Amino acid sequence: MSEDLWLIEVELGIGASNRQFYDLVWPQADMVLRYARVLSGSASDAEDLAQESLLKAYRAIDQFKPGTEIRAWLITILRHTHIDWVRKRATQHGTVSLDSLAYDPQGAESAAVVMPQDWEQEQTLLQQFGDAAIIDAMQRLPTEIRWTLLLVDVEGLDLKEAAEVTDVPLGTVKSRCHRGREMLKNELLRVVDRSDLVARSVRAEE
Amino acid sequence: MTTEHDDNLDPDVNSEPISPLRRRLSNLKATPVEMNSLRRAIESEIARPGHQPSLLRLFRPIQAVAASFLLMAVVVALVLAYSSGPALASPERMAVVYHEMLAGHQSHAVSSLSEAEQVLRKQWADLPSVPVMPTDTAVSCCVHEMAGRRMACVALNVDGVVVSIATAPAGDFSVPKGQTRTIGGHEYLVESANGVNMVMTKRSGTWVCVMSTLDTEALISFVEKLKW
Numbered sequence: 102m103s104e105d106l107w108l109i110e111v112e113l114g115i116g117a118s119n120r121q122f123y124d125l126v127w128p129q130a131d132m133v134l135r136y137a138r139v140l141s142g143s144a145s146d147a148e149d150l151a152q153e154s155l156l157k158a159y160r161a162i163d164q165f166k167p168g169t170e171i172r173a174w175l176i177t178i179l180r181h182t183h184i185d186w187v188r189k190r191a192t193q194h195g196t197v198s199l200d201s202l203a204y205d206p207q208g209a210e211s212a213a214v215v216m217p218q219d220w221e222q223e224q225t226l227l228q229q230f231g232d233a234a235i236i237d238a239m240q241r242l243p244t245e246i247r248w249t250l251l252l253v254d255v256e257g258l259d260l261k262e263a264a265e266v267t268d269v270p271l272g273t274v275k276s277r278c279h280r281g282r283e284m285l286k287n288e289l290l291r292v293v294d295r296s297d298l299v300a301r302s303v304r305a306e307e
Numbered sequence: 308m309t310t311e312h313d314d315n316l317d318p319d320v321n322s323e324p325i326s327p328l329r330r331r332l333s334n335l336k337a338t339p340v341e342m343n344s345l346r347r348a349i350e351s352e353i354a355r356p357g358h359q360p361s362l363l364r365l366f367r368p369i370q371a372v373a374a375s376f377l378l379m380a381v382v383v384a385l386v387l388a389y390s391s392g393p394a395l396a397s398p399e400r401m402a403v404v405y406h407e408m409l410a411g412h413q414s415h416a417v418s419s420l421s422e423a424e425q426v427l428r429k430q431w432a433d434l435p436s437v438p439v440m441p442t443d444t445a446v447s448c449c450v451h452e453m454a455g456r457r458m459a460c461v462a463l464n465v466d467g468v469v470v471s472i473a474t475a476p477a478g479d480f481s482v483p484k485g486q487t488r489t490i491g492g493h494e495y496l497v498e499s500a501n502g503v504n505m506v507m508t509k510r511s512g513t514w515v516c517v518m519s520t521l522d523t524e525a526l527i528s529f530v531e532k533l534k535w
Contacts, residue, residue, distance in 0.1 A: 120356040130349070134340045144341075152348050159353050224327035232338040235331065254332035282328055 122159045129175050130155060136176070139236050139251055140183050140244070154182040176256065177266050180248065187244065230289060238288035242281060249277035250285065393481040394454035396473075396507065396516060398500035404451050405471050405503045405518040408462045414447040420461070423448035427459045434459055435476045435513055441532035456480060458516075470519040470529060477509045490527060497523050511535040 133154055138147040158165075158178050165174055230238075239247050245267070252263040253274070264274045325333075408414050417423040423445045428434045430450045437459060444464040451458050451473070458475040488495045496507040505518040506526040513535070517526050 119353055122353055123355055127349075130345065131340050131342055132336075134342065134345055135335070135338055138338075138340065139335070148345055148348070151345055155345075155349055156352060224330070227327050227331040230331070232335055235335060236338075250332060254329045255335045257333060257336070282326070285332075286328060 118159065118162050121162045121165075125165065125171050126155060126158045126162070126175065129172055132172065133175055133179055136179060136251055136255070137183075139239050139255070140179075140247065141186075142240060150179070150183060150186055153186070154179045157182055172256070173258070173262060173266065176252065180266060183244075226293065227289070230292070234292065235289070238285055238292065241288050242284050246277050246281040246284060249274055250281045253278050254282070393479055394456040395483060396453065396458075396480040396514070397483055398485075398498035398503075398505060400453055401473065401498075401505055401516055401518060402501040402503040404453075404458075404460060404473060405505075406501070407451075408447060408449065408460055408471050409469055411447065413451075414449040414460075414462070416447050417445050417461075419443055420445045423461045427461075431457060431459060435474055436511070437461070437472075437474050438513065438515065438533040438535045440472070441529065453480075458514075465519070465521070465529070468519060468521055470517060470521065470526075473516040473518070475514050477512050477514045480514045482507045482509075482514075488527065490531065495527055495530065497527075499523075506530050 130151070134147060134151040137150040137154070138144065141147045141150050154175070158175055161178070165171065239250065242250070248267055249263060252258045252266055253260065258266065260271055260274045260278070264271045267274065269277075415423075415426045417426060420440055420443050424434070424437060426448055427437075427450060440461075440463060442463060442465060445461050446464050446469070447462045449460050451460050456475065456479040458473045458480070460471055460473045462469050462471045464470075482496050483498070486497045488497055493508060493510065498505050498507065502520065503518050504521065504523050504526055505516055506523065507514070507516045508530060509515070515530065515533070517530050519526060521529075
């Protein structure tokens with residue numbers, strides 16, 4: 102787009118927000134869609150969630166403070182949209198929200214298959230999971246645990262930043278990280294157990 | 308049962324060496340996603356700045372040049388209209404002048420030609436010489452402006468019919484090409500528009516247009532009686 106046309110649009114009072122949106126927000130749209138995919142159950146739900154989040158970002162673009170981290174701002178919007186989205190769905194389907202955080206680690210551990218202790222073996226095992234399989238396993242985790250892993254392990258926020266986004270104390274983020282990783286390992290190992298991936302990975306090691 | 312706020316649980320949870328699981332999770336940041344559908348949905352809601360059909364974009368330089376020429380033409384037309392050249396006293400425009408006088412629009416009621424001349428001179432100090440009328444039954448007068456040129460108009464009551472006479476310096480108005488009549492060595496342009504008959508002529512440095520619902524012959528007869 103040429104600058105002259107943009108100036109005309111600005112003078113007419115149109116297009117300034119649109120330009121900000123496409124300059125700042127749109128380059129991060131793939132991240133929003135990617136994380137929405139982790140948070141929701143299907144590709145179409147993910148797209149709806151991402152679209153709604155991006156439109157909210159557009160409408161609130163004036164509230165974004167230049168110089169601050171756009172990704173964190175967008176993730177916060179995505180999180181709030183996701184919370185509303187889950188609540189709305191629960192209301193529509195007459196069900197209680199599945200976002201229960203009452204995770205029982207003892208129960209989980211009792212059902213767990215032990216992850217290989219060897220670091221390289223664990224890495225080899227994990228490499229056999231495609232992104233879709235990892236995402237599927239994450240979707241079986243409680244939402245707040247999933248959010249914590251998404252922020253800390255996927256996005257790479259530090260614990261303090263993750264605590265700010267999820268609006269919980271730092272200690273809660275730490276415990277969710279720890280438990281979330283254990284839960285995710287268990288979920289993955291269940292998959293391994295079912296598909297006998299372990300045996301193949303051991304054979305590969307040998 | 309472990310509480311949610313257990314600060315002592317794995318306090319170094321994020322400072323430990325990156326585990327294979329965390330490394331694997333960080334790779335999700337690069338998971339390819341299909342953006343086309345989302346892009347279409349967003350663009351239908353939020354127009355891209357400066358976005359326009361490619362064909363129009365192709366024509367933009369041509370549009371700019373055309374707009375420049377158009378602007379130039381308008382400026383030239385205005386300069387010509389409001390500067391040195393005479394204004395065209397088209398029959399349609401003169402018919403409008405006649406109807407406006409008939410409606411009393413911006414006209415001054417007078418009872419004689421001398422009074423009309425006094426009123427006109429107040430509005431137009433350099434009032435051109437107005438030919439002497441064959442009848443002194445002036446009912447109204449006004450100064451009318453057309454394309455930057457002024458004309459003095461007087462409405463007369465001629466046997467119950469309004470006859471308007473517009474006069475101006477001969478150089479200020481040009482007459483359209485049309486049907487002409489030559490009587491006694493003088494040429495008269497005969498026109499008609501919007502139910503108004505009119506006869507125009509130039510003589511002794513003055514342009515005159517006589518308008519009425521009277522027929523053309525009666526108007527020519529009236530003009531011939533003017534004393535220049």
